[in-house]
Amino acid sequence: MRQIFDETIKETLNYRLRKLEDYFDADVVFHYGEIHPSLEKAFRDFIEQLKKDTEFDRNRLVIFLNTPGGSAETVEKMVSVIRFHYKEVYFVVPDYAMSAGTILCMAGDRIFMDYSSSLGPIDPQVYNGKNWVPALGYLDKVEELIAKSSNDELTEAEFLILQKIDLAELRSYEMAKDLTVALLKDWLVNYKFKNWVTHNSTGEPVTKSEKEERAEDIANKLSNNSIWYSHGRSIGIETLTGFLKLKIEDYSENEELRELVRNYNDLICEYILRSGG
Numbered sequence: 001m002r003q004i005f006d007e008t009i010k011e012t013l014n015y016r017l018r019k020l021e022d023y024f025d026a027d028v029v030f031h032y033g034e035i036h037p038s039l040e041k042a043f044r045d046f047i048e049q050l051k052k053d054t055e056f057d058r059n060r061l062v063i064f065l066n067t068p069g070g071s072a073e074t075v076e077k078m079v080s081v082i083r084f085h086y087k088e089v090y091f092v093v094p095d096y097a098m099s100a101g102t103i104l105c106m107a108g109d110r111i112f113m114d115y116s117s118s119l120g121p122i123d124p125q126v127y128n129g130k131n132w133v134p135a136l137g138y139l140d141k142v143e144e145l146i147a148k149s150s151n152d153e154l155t156e157a158e159f160l161i162l163q164k165i166d167l168a169e170l171r172s173y174e175m176a177k178d179l180t181v182a183l184l185k186d187w188l189v190n191y192k193f194k195n196w197v198t199h200n201s202t203g204e205p206v207t208k209s210e211k212e213e214r215a216e217d218i219a220n221k222l223s224n225n226s227i228w229y230s231h232g233r234s235i236g237i238e239t240l241t242g243f244l245k246l247k248i249e250d251y252s253e254n255e256e257l258r259e260l261v262r263n264y265n266d267l268i269c270e271y272i273l274r275s276g277g
Contacts, residue, residue: 009271016264023260024090026060027051030265032272035070035100040077047081061086063108064265069099072124072180079107079187089191093117094265096234099134100124102222103180107187109194112261114252118234122184122222124176134231135173136223142170181219188215192247218244 020028027050061082082089091097091108098120105111105119113119123134145162148154154162193211198204221227221244228235240246251257 009267013264013268013271016260016267020062020260020264023257024060024062025058026062026088026090027054027056027058027086028062028064030064030066030268032066032269033068035067035074035078035104037071037074040074043078044081047085051085059086060088060090062090062092063104064092064094064261065097065101065104066093066095066265066269067097067101067104069101069120072100072103072176072183075100075104075107076179076183078104083107092261093119094261095269096120098232098234102235103183106184107191109191110249111192111246112249112251112257113237113240114250114258114261115237118236119240120235121225121228121231121233122180122219123225123231124173124180126173126176135176136225137231138170138173139177140225177223181216181223184219184222185212185215188218196247214245218246 017028029046029050063082089108090110090112091105092112093101093105094114094117096118097105098118099122102119102122121136123136126135142162142165145154145158148158149162189208189211193206193215196206196211199206222235225231235244237248237250237252240248241250251261
């Protein structure tokens with residue numbers, strides 16, 4: 001009975017996936033869960049097989065993304081794979097794409113979200129030997145302790161904490177932050193901003209330096225904990241388009257696309273959760 005149920009769900013998902021492929025005229029894939037280094041080879045093999053198996057030679061890929069985040073280095077690997085095989089890449093965020101998921105979205109030509117979707121601050125996750133931890137939290141705390149020390153406000157307990165900090169580990173956190181900012185600047189300029197040729201307000205041409213300045217501003221704001229306060233803060237479409245001035249394809253009022261996205265996304269997420277996958 002379970003087998004029949006599973007087959008029915010898979011057939012329904014495949015049908016809904018084909019509807020999305022027709023709508024976007026693209027190959028469509030779905031990622032759910034953490035972006036972990038162990039995914040790198042499997043993701044490469046999956047994309048290569050997809051290009052071999054599809055009956056259409058499509059140059060556009062649409063990635064449905066539901067993730068709490070993960071490794072920025074793995075994101076970089078994933079982007080190198082998809083950009084080798086596809087000229088255009090779209091990201092659809094039905095629910096959330098946090099941290100490294102947000103970084104990944106910035107490598108897309110277009111990002112599709114609705115009023116309930118969210119991205120997150122780009123606080124890189126670094127493995128400390130036991131767990132994946134947000135690097136910016138460590139850096140912010142160290143800066144706070146150093147500032148207190150310069151003002152002679154450091155307590156004895158805080159002094160002991162500062163003494164135990166591994167400088168090599170701290171440097172790895174700084175490099176992780178620098179990497180996320182560098183990736184965003186590079187990808188936004190080369191992909192997201194590639195069709196931004198004139199200013200809406202003046203009609204004047206957009207220069208490369210202006211694109212780089214905008215990309216750096218977005219990267220710095222997304223990596224600024226003093227703005228967001230929490231690594232898990234949800235950044236909705238209004239903040240992305242207003243405060244960050246990032247162009248998002250808002251499908252909130254597009255009934256056809258919203259139905260296609262939710263019919264597929266909600267069913268596959270529920271199936272994954274029920275299956276424990």
